[in-house]
Amino acid sequence: MIYDCAIIGGGPAGLNAALVLGRARRSVALIDSNRPRNAVTHESHGFITRDSVTPAEFRRIAYEEVRRYPTVDHLQTEVVSVDKTESGFEALDSTGLRIQARKLILATGVKEIFPEIEGFYPLYGKSLFNCPYCDGWELRDQPLVVVSESPSVFHTAKLLLNWSKDLIVCTNGKASLPDEKKEWLQSKGILVMEHSVAAFIGQNGRLKHVRFADGTQVPRTGGFVIPQFAQSAPFGECLGCERTELGGIWTDKLGRTSIPGLYSAGDASYFMPSQVVFAAASGSRTAMGVNMDLTEEDFK
Template sequence: MTDKTIFDAIIIGGSYAGLSSALVLGRSLRNVLVIDSGRPCNRQTPHSHNFLTQDGKTPKEISTIAKQQVEKYKTVQFYDGLAVSGKKNDVGFEIATHSGDIFNSKKLIFASGIKDMMPNIKGFSSCWGISVIHCPYCHGYEFHGKKTGIIANGDKAIHLASLVNNLTKNITLFTVGKADFNTEQIEKLNKHKINIIETEIDEIVHEKGYLNNVVLNNGEKLTFDALYASLPFSQNSDIPSTLGCKLTEHGHIETDGFQKTTIEGVYACGDNTTFMRSVANAVFSGNLTGAVVNGELVNEQF
């Protein structure tokens, strides 16, 4: 199917950043299509925190309310599916979905998120977002004062340890191989009595995502309440790259202060653009993106 409508904007990704952009554009009477496959990265996280008025709600509760509010604006349409390719054309951009449907728009917004690359540790993925967590701001309060591990090495480990140390004094660093710290960093870790274990992790024993034990590959079993992990990631969508959008050295979509990518008419917001992965930040960046896109359309039409 090819939709003959030329949308003012297509938003790829219908979670917090995408819905926030859609809300702004819908209130500006822009014809918008939101394409979403319904698999947000925080789908198994039990509670979302640090978002004013929604603290403690489940991610699903927040996104459901958000979508219901956006649906009130009749110029915003939703497509349940996966965008698989995109290209420039005479009107702006063409997006194709996994079902073969084709849509055209003047502007593109990527709110497509990122994909965490799970380590080959039994039980890890089942605990991810529940008791194996990435962010002290999002989840740290719930585990304050608890026995906590950090799976990281080098500068990333030091950064996480400094934040987590404010929440608990019972910290162990799992470097999963030879520790990579300079003398000053070692002194800091020793000062705060942070233990370092270089032995690789074989398994995380848990009950419905809540961890009980960390099993090392030498057979040793250690009890923890929570683990932080700094994971590599990839972009959920490769369409920005195929369109020529530049990525940062860390793998995020490069944007300026107005969420514009390096390709004219293409914008990005949410987790695919920043280390600051939170619902609050996604909503903010999506709101800004919607306003910027509407402003660009106004300038072109007025």
């Protein structure tokens, strides 16, 4: 069987793309390895009608809705390679199954690369996070820390003042802030710490202190650690897709990549902002692009 479209990735982007294509009566293979990036997250926020939903519940509801459409097949497996073929694309999974489709959507998302700091992972998703819009409300008015090795920490610090005025900015030993920006932050009562962060100290998922390499220890109850992002799957690169300046897969407004018949949706294509609502919208828009192109081909 050759599907109209295969979708690699069962996050919000892939699920919404499958929903739209299923409703358009397209045959779809939704391929999902069931390893969501936000599995560590206790709640997802900022999506109307689904604010505070757990990632597991979001996926349960989404799959329940997608499975209503008989032309959508859910394949819980891991894709190991993708090739361009005369009829479209072929995805090979870890069991040797070959999945063929006329069109292919890469909704594989991104992976975060965090600074190597002792004690981070036991606190991540509980009192340390990476997105103020996702979790700033839950940490409002608390003594917070933001750790970033990027010059964008200045923007993040300004943003976090909406949630808490008790803020420490840490560059983790990187000279990422010019003097004028440090002075501006300090004028707003924000302490700038340029020593490397040695450890996050907490208990039962709750941050208590931040310890620096010089021995300084500062009490904090929560904060944000800003990661770098990278593609979580190599398929776009292997197929020769053009990239954006940030490393995302370049697409037009309807999710088309530089490779004919290949599309990308969600975090894999734009990297930031990394939110459920953006990813779902991207999946919907990309599915419309796929259906439009299939319609034109069939009409001709």
